[in-house]
Amino acid sequence: MNQETHKNDSEKQPWWNRPLWSDKSLWEALVASIFKPKVPDGMIFLHNRELESAEIIANQAEKIDDKKFTSKEFITLLTIRRNISKGTNYYQEISVSAQRLKAAIEVKDCFETIWQVEFQYLSRKQTEYYQFVESHLDKNRTEFVHLCNAKLNEILSEITSDKGRQALNAYQDAIEKLSATELGLELFSLFKSLNLGDFLVLRTISFIVDTIQADDLTDPTVIIPSIIDAYKILENLIPIIKYPPEKFTPENFAIIVQLVALEFKHGLSYSQFKQLVALLEQWHHPCQQVFKIRNEYSAKKYKQPKEFSRKVLGLKLYNKYAEWLNK
Known part of the structure; x- marks a missing residue:
């Protein structure tokens, strides 16, 4: 049947049964909108279960969220930690040395x-x-x-x-x-074997780390003057923190000290942030399931229950920290 014949046949139909768009008449469209199939009860149950799970996790995450997680210093700490997790040799060396230096200061x-x-x-x-x-x-x-x-x-x-x-x-x-402690005895043994049993170098670096807590730690260059002033003493740390001697410059050591100082300054916040991240990563699965069911049983094809229009809690928070999550 050609288009002209189809058009003539359509025009012979009552106005309410003529196609409005495509091949569907107003009557067919009206019937389809009124008599849409319901979403199966089983899928509604699964939807509501995942929605409730997402809401519970989102509420827990909201309680942990804090404005300090978006401060410049805290973002600096997160950025350094992310660079370490990427595994480049430079940041791996920084991480190992910072871990050992921090452990020494802690004891x-x-x-x-x-x-x-x-x-x-x-x-x-x-x-x-x-x-x-x-x-x-x-x-x-x-x-x-x-x-x-x-x-x-x-x-x-x-x-x-x-x-x-x-x-x-x-x-x-x-x-x-x-x-x-994990490194306590090893560090003690090193101090002794290197004839550093007076621990002057440890008192020196501890003093520097304590002093710079009041500074803006987003820029490691602010630490360099303190390092240069005590450089002869601080060089004794090279075998203790296992940093390559040829790379032990004031600039490189400043980054190690920056990381240690940031972790001491924001240690509690960092621990809380990791809890928040873990919750948001946990939240992601039920949220995905909710939207998957809603898309599969869309309002265009199905008569959706009111639960399908409920807001999914946690979306704003997830998007806020999306760049720091393991998706």
């Missing part, structure tokens, strides 16, 4: 106790204990602590001074705290 008080005791209490038996500890640093943590405790009990029985006994107990407490 600074333990090292300080060890130095104070070794410096002030120098009797033959006390010195014997220090040497025993140092000679067993190659043992695993559990064995190390057990051996040191046994030696301590032996030594304490021969120490008559209360202050001397208290000092050795404080020393042992510091040793046990070090052994409880």
Whole structure:
């Protein structure tokens, strides 16, 4: 049938049964709009279940969200962390050294106790204990602590001074705290083997990190003057933080210190942000399922229940942090 014949036949139909668009008449369109099939009950159930799941997660994420997550310094920390995760050699070296430097600073008080005791209490038996500890640093943590405790009990029985006994107990407490950390004993061993047992370099870098907390840490160049002033001392950190000696320049070290300072300054916020990111990544699956069902059973073809028009909570928050998510 040609178009002219079809047109003539259509014109013979009553006005309400003539095609309005394509081949569908007003009557057919009206019937289709009134008698659309319902969305199957099973799909409504699945839709509502996923929608509820998305809402629960979104509410949890909203409670964690904080304006500090969008501050310039925090974005700087996230950017550095993202560069590290990309795995380039430069940032991998920065990450390893920053991790070791941060670990050393975190146990600074333990090292300080060890130095104070070794410096002030120098009797033959006390010195014997220090040497025993140092000679067993190659043992695993559990064995190390057990051996040191046994030696301590032996030594304490021969120490008559209360202050001397208290000092050795404080020393042992510091040793046990070090052994409880991932890098504590390794770092202690390195300081000793490099004849850095006065921990001056650690006190120096700790002071620098504490001091720059008040500065704008978005730019590592603000740290360089402090590094240059103490550069001769700070060079002793090279084997401790395992940074390539030929790359140990004030500029490169400033980035390591910047990362450490940012993590100390925003450590709690970073931990909370990781919780938020985990929730948003978890939220993404039920949200996808909701829109998949809505698209499959669209309003054009189906008579949708009112739940299909409900707003999906969390979309704005997800889009806000989308660039930091593992999609």
